Structure formats: C-alpha cells, structure tokens
Amino acid sequence: MAGRRQFDEKQALEQVLDVFWRQGYGATSMADLASATGVQRGSLYHAYRDKEALFLRVFRDYESAFLADAAARLAQPDLRQALLDFFDFTIESITLGTPARGCLSTRTATDTRAATEPIRAALRGMLDGLEAVLTRRLSEDDATGRLAVPPVEAARVLVTATRGNVVIESVYEDPDRLRAAARTLVDMIVRPV
Template identity: 45%
Template sequence: MVGTRQFDEDALLEVALKTFWQNGFAATSMIDVAEATGVQRGSLYNAYGDKERLFLLAFERYSSRFLDFVRQALSNPDPAAALTALFKGAIANMTEGAPSRGCLTTKTAIELPLAGKAIEARVKRLIEDFTALIRDALSTPAARRKLSCDPDIAADLVVTFTRGLAVMERAYRNPRHLEKMSEQFVRILLPEAKRRR
C-alpha cells in the first residue's frame, strides 16, 4: 500500500539513535543510518524528509530516557546520595560500549554550528529540563542546609560539571578518574553532608 512504511519504526529509531550517539550528528550520514538499519536511503528520506528530522526523533527518545534516569537518581532525599547516583549513572552511560559512546548531549552541543536551529533549540531544552530537575532536588530544606551555595547556582554547577565529565571521558576514557572527580565535587558542593556523617 502506498504510504505504508515497510519497516519497524521503533526498531529503526533505536538503531538510528545508536548510530548518531556513536558517531555524532555531523559525522553520521543518511547512508550510515541506511546501512545500520538495513532500510534503503530513499525510504528514509520518504519517511523522515532529512537527517535533521530523523535525528530529532532519535534525540527525543534519548531525552526522555535521560530525564527519567535523572528523576530516579535524584529521588533519594539525601542530596549527597542523589548527586552521587546521578554522576555514577551518567558516567556508566557515557562509558558504555567499545569504543565508549560518550555523551550524546555534549557531542551535539559541540556540533551545534553544524546543526540547524531546531536541533539547537532541542538541545537547549534538554539542558534546561535537566537543570530544573536538579534545582528542584536541591531546593528542599534538607539540601539547602548542606549546600555551599544557592540551589539555582548549584544546579548550574552540576550541569556544567557533567558536561566537563563528558569532555574528560573523551580525552582520557578512564571511568574511575571520572568517579573520583565526581566524589570530590559532591564534597565541595555539600560540605555539610560530610561533617554530619
């Protein structure tokens, strides 16, 4: 039937996400996605229009999963434990695979000059959503008592630190080093947490 997709879209988007994540937006072509998915390039263009549209659909899937992970990690009422879980999960996520796949958000942010406005807006929205979740988690009375700075500033620092972790992972590919840096960062951000143990 004309207009009916002859492929499993869920499976295709999953493979497309893995391909973009491993290679980055700019280095991934529609030919790469076609080869990875086994779907003809013409069928991809007919279904999605262009690489940007396909990337945005894959990135939407990534964003939803990432924010679900962040909510889960930050659900611990102890802010030090919550941030520790956040960093451990983020490090595990970016170091997965051989070679490690890195952080899709950071990879894409670095490539924004090569991407369109729609991708730029979507990356910024994910970062803003991520920041808001951290700010909410660090705005509880218990967290405020332990924080070394205002929750708004702390949230921005945590997001910035995670971007730094992603860059350091690319440079050194040493998960244990990233974990040690994260442990120190939590101690700096929450000095009261250490003293109260």
C-alpha cells in the first residue's frame, strides 16, 4: 500500500538509535542503518529522506525519554537527594553496556561530521530542556533558601557537569569517581538544612 510503512517502525527506530549511539553520527552510513534494521536502504530514504532526517527523528525520541527520566529522578522530595538521584541517572545512562555506550548528545556535539545547524539546534534544544527541568526543580519551595546560587545558574552548572562527566568517564571508566564528584558539586550548590 502506498504511504504505509512495510516495516515495524518502532523497532527500526530503536535499532537506528542504537547504531548512532554506538558508532556516532559521522561514522554511521545509511548502509549501516539498513543492515541493523533489516530495512532496505531505499525504504529508509523513502520514509525519512536522508541520514540527518533519520537522526533527528530518533534524537527527538531519545530527548523526550531522557528528559522524562531526568524529571522522574528529580521528583525526590529532598532536594539534595533529588540531585544525587539525577546524577545517578545520568551516570547510569553513560556507563550502560560493554563497552560503556557513553552519551549520545555529547558524542554528537563533538562529531565534526554532525555540525549541521539542524543537528546543533536539536542538541541545544535537549540541553535547554534539561536546564529547564533542573530549573523547575531548583525553584520549588523546598529549594528556597538552600541554593548557593540562583536556580537558573545552578541548573546551568549541573548540566555542564553532566557533559564533563562523559569525558571523565571515557578516560577513567570509573562511575564511583563521577558519583564522588557529583556529591561534592551538590554539596557546593545546596546548603545544609
């Protein structure tokens, strides 16, 4: 039937995301994506136009899930524990797999072959979304008077720290080191009760 996908789109998109995550945007070809999904290259082009459009499609799903999971971790009623739970989530995300899969957004941001404006805009959108999730949590009543800096500034520092954790993890492969640094940062931002 014309206009109807002849493959399981949800499953194919999950496989596409996995390939981009493991190999990086620049190192991934449409042939790689066709092989991973079992969908012919022509069908992928017909359905998604090109590699960039396909990446942006799966990145939207990734961003949505990531931000929802981050918000869920921040829902902890104790501010300090909420931030530690948030860091646990981000650390678990980058250390999953063997070898560890790292961070899709950071990998893409440092990939010179992914430096197109639509991809950079998608990355900014995700980081801005993460900053907004953190700012909302840091602006709740229980955070009033406990922050060493205003909520927006604290959120920006926390987002930046999550990106730095990706680099440190790739060098040291030591999640405990990341958690210790996160505890120190949280202690610097959140005053004791």
